[in-house]
Amino acid sequence: MSSKILASASLESKQPIYKIEKDCLISKNADVTVAFRLELPEIFTLSREDYAQLQQAFVKAVRLLPDHCAVHKQDWFVEDKYAPGFETDRTLLSSAYERHFFERPFLNHFCYLYITKMSSERPDWGSSSGLLARRNIVPKDMLDKKVMEAFFDNVGQFLRTLESVGPTNAPYIKSHRLTSDELAGTPEKSGLLEKYFALNLSDQAQQVDLDLTNGLKVGQQFCNMFSVANLDDLPLGVESDIRYEPLSTEYTDFPISFAAPLGLLLGTSHILNQYVFLDNTQKTLKTFEQKKDRLNSLSLYSRQNSVNHEFYQQYLNEAVADKRRPARVHVNVLTWSESEDELTEVRKLVNAAFNTMNCKPRQNTVDIAALYWGGVPGNAGDFPSEETFYTFIEQSVCFWASETNYRSTGATKGIKLSDRLSGRPVQVDLSDEPMKKQIIFNRNKFILGPSGSGKSFFTNHMVRQYYEQGAHVLLVDTGNSYKGLCELKGGVYFTYEEDNPIAFNPFLVSGKLDVEKKESIKTLLQALWKKDDESVSQSEYVSLSTAVSLYYVMLEEDETIRPSFNTFYEFVKGPYSELLLAEKVREKDFDIDNFLYVLKPYYRGGEYDYLLNSPKELDLVQSPFIVFELDNIKDHPILFPVVTLIIMETFISKMRKLKGVRKMILIEEAWKALTTPGMAAYIKYLFKTVRKFFGEAIVVTQEIDDIIGNEIVKDAIINNSDTKILLDQRKFILKFDQIQSLLSLTEKEKALILSINRDNKPERGRYTEVFISLGGVVSKVYSIEVSKEEYITYTTEESEKMRLFDKFEKTGDMPTAIKLVAAELREGK
Incomplete structure (x- = not known):
């Protein structure tokens, strides 16, 4: 540029946007632009098929636009820090969690899409013809009304095409059209134009000076730009996706989009500009025909002319035979820093990213100002044509970055996990929002992870947050995994120790005695009286039922009698025995002596007199945090069946009595609890019905064989657990096909699972990763990273x-x- 062009001028005089009207940007060249903010799919969540589907949608959408249009996709990647809220009502562990992540750095991503309609009479302009270089600008008349109406219809179809990609209840792309206030700003908030000229996306961005005398300097920021604007800089072929080595295995390819290295993976503040220009197709092909013929006539004088002639021939053949639409393309990366020394390191990062794509970037120095100006929202029509190269739409959209950061789900409920890339906390709703969107149809969860995979950390982390959000939690544990958390939360912890044996009082009733409580007591008495292979006759069942009913009538009449097994036993031995005698009930109908003899060990002075006569006035239905630790009694022929019956009765009572309260039952190491037919049948019933009572059942196991080996439970648990959670499966790599088949995992989910913990960042300290699949529709891997306070609470x-x-x-x-x-x-x- 000449020195007089670089003379000082006000930004207002050079501002390329003439006005903003009806949410449209109108440039001084009479170009009309509509702007959108896009929500893209989250990084590390798509398969090769998904990327192909996205690319096809991009192609279809761009093909809908008329000639003389420009599509400018502008992705901002800005260094940011996690800023938690420190509410006064936070618990010890939640406060420690937020402090642990305070100011955690990450790259924030904002994706904008500008679709510009340019005048059909407008010639191709070079760097010296743009608005930045011209002193006198005469705005052109607005385009014909019918042309503009057709353009807006095309834009609507463009957006609908993009938003149709992916599952109906979880589309990959969402859009929001930017309003006039969002573009131009208000007295309270800066608009997008101000933010671009300041390279600052905050709502308080202020106008700064632009220095174009030596490259580009925006305020105090020194800028570098790298671009691909020549076919010689490109690889022989481009794809919708590429293999991401850090997360791939010898069994699976882990894909990312072709342009992902220029996106979140770049790891520094930058803007990625991707342009597709649609000229007059027939005119373009006619020009290429002329060039082809001219090169053919000159091919005798130069082999290069002959080669170029062949290239034009192939291009034209493909355009006609496959009905491809020509497009001009440009891709550039704008980086900035307050220190020129830092830009040296950034330059290395950008070059490495382009090299990953097999592209050779060119650092723009002389023309950086023109390219920066062409990147102004709504000013794509001012972009210099010599900075573009021709290809087809199919290839051009491969340069679009297709991923964004992990997003939080759920307004207030859910659990805090971490973004896989940066470790930034995100809230993940595993229950309510997926149910509303019909991604899942029950809240049940199946968790599989070998020893040492971080399974207990995840379950502790999940249970703690569910409890803090008002859920009632009942845990069936083997190994004291929840002892620290239970003690911290003031929960009820049942375990067996020689000097402090496990004890309950199932006869204690909260509120009025109902049918279900009576049934649970009768079931318990039957289990104590009869062996598994012994049946209860109708007369015996009626006798037991009458005994329980009359016992509670007695308690109502005499409030001095404390409900317990001891007083029930005394009631049966005394008043009820006399009643049976008076009614002449025969021994074969109900052998009361046999009943009392078999149950005597649970009565005062018996071997198990502690078991059903706990002196504590514990109302388990109203207790929000209960742990049953079964490790010491899992093989006990008397204690284990009784405890499992207590567990069943407690949770069913919670299900039916606690209206509007979330209920969770979590069964650790399932096989130990599922060995009895009674417990297996209960779990089968539970997984099928808990959904109706705002509840969720969760089974946690180390071995998939634990579930496979129990035919009663296998189908009930797997088929009725819409959420599947897997930890590191490298120990099961040789039999993963069996796991994949049993859990109905897709190839995409297999690649995600086998990528767990393959690229953990040492600088983030100790953490592990977890795979979560919601109904097979939404699947991703999260990081489980906790504070020291949580670690010591959860540790096993x-x-x-x-x-x-x-x-x-x-x-x-x-x-x-x-x-x-x-x-x-x-x-x-």
Whole structure:
């Protein structure tokens, strides 16, 4: 450019946008632009088929646009920091979690799409013809009304085509049309135009000086630009996706979009501009025919002319035979920094990213101002034509970055997990929002993970947040995985120890005695009286039912009698025995002596007199956090069946009595609890009906064989668990095909699962990853990263648990003990 062109001028005088009217940008060349903000699919969640489907939709959408249109996709990637809210009502662990992630850096992504209609009379302009270089600008008349109406119809079809990609209830792309206020700004908020000229997407972006004397400087930011604007800079072929080596295995290819290296993976603040220009197709092909003929006539004088002639021949043949539409394309990356030294490192990153795509970027120096100006929203028509190259639409859209960051789901409910790429926390609704969108049809979950995969960390993390959001939680555990969390939350912890045996009082009734409570007591008495292979006759069932009913009538009449098995036993032995005698009930109808003899061990002075006579006035239905630890009794022929019956009765009572309250039952190490037919039948019933009572049933296991081996439960659990959660499966790699078949996992989900923990970032410290599939519709891998306070609460390492409970014993306060141990861990002790 000449020096007089670079003379100082006000931004207002050079501003390429003439006005904003009816949510449209109108340039001084009379180009009309509509602008959209797009929501793209989340990174690391798509398969090769998904990328192909996206590319086909991009092609179909662009083909809908008329000649003399420009599609400008502008992706902003801005360095940001996680800013949690520190509400006063946060719990110890939730506050520790937010502090752990405070100011966690990540790359924020905003995707904008501008579709511009240009005048059909307008010639191709070069760098020296743009608005930035011309002193006198005469705005052209607006285009014909019918032409504009047709253009807006085409734009509507364009958006509908993009938004139709993916599952109906979870489309990959969503759009929002930018309003005039969002484009031009208001007194309170900056508009997109202001933000672009300031390279600042905050709502308080302020106008800064543009220095074009030596490259480009925006305010205090030094800018670099790298572009692909020549066919010689491109690989022999482009694709919709490429293999991402860090997450691929010898069994699976993990895909990302072709342009992903220029997107979130670049790891520094930048703008990725992708342009597709649609000229007059017939005129373009006619021009190429002329060039082809001219090169043919000159081919005798130069082999290069002969080669170029062949290229034009192939291009024209493909355009005609396959009905391809020519398009001009340009891709550039704009980076900035307050330090020129930092730009050197950024330059290396950008070059490496382009090299991943097998492209050779060119650093723009002299023409950076023209390219920056062409990137102004609504000014694509001012883009210099010599910076573009011809191809077809099919190839041009391969340069569009197709992924964005993980997004939070659910307004207030859900669990906090981390973005796989940066570790930034996101809220994930695994229950309510997916149900509303009909992605899942029940809230049940199946969790599979080998020992050491982080399974207990995930379940502790999930259970804790569900409980803090008002859910009632009942856990069936083997291994004390939830002891720390239960103690912290003031829950009820049932376990068997020699000096403190497990004890209940199933005869204690909350509120009025109902039919279900009576049935559960009768079921318990039958289980204690009869063996599994013994049946209960009708007369015996009636006798038991009458005994239970009359017992509670007695309790109502004499409030001094405390409900327990002891008083029930005494009632049957005394008043009820006399009643049967008076009514002449025969021994073969109900052998009361046999009943009392078999149940005597549970009565005062018997071997198990503690089991059903707990002195604690515990109302398990109203207790929001209950843990049944079964490790010490899982093989006990008496205690285990009784405890499983108590578990069944407790959760069913919660289901039916707690209206409008979320209920969760989580069964750890399923096989230990499923060995009895009674428990297996109960779980089968539970998984099929819990949905109707705002509840969810969760089974956690280390081995898929645990479920496969139980025919009663296998189909009930798998078929009625719409949410499948898997931890690191590398230990099962040789039999993963069996797992894939049983859980009906797709090839896409297989690639996601086998990518778990393959590219963990050491700088983020200790964390693991988890795969979550919602109905097979939405599947992705998240990071499980927690604070030191959460770690010491969740840990299942024996030495670390002992360390915590030693502190608890000394202080008498679990929150204090957690804080003390967490502080020691931070100090490296």
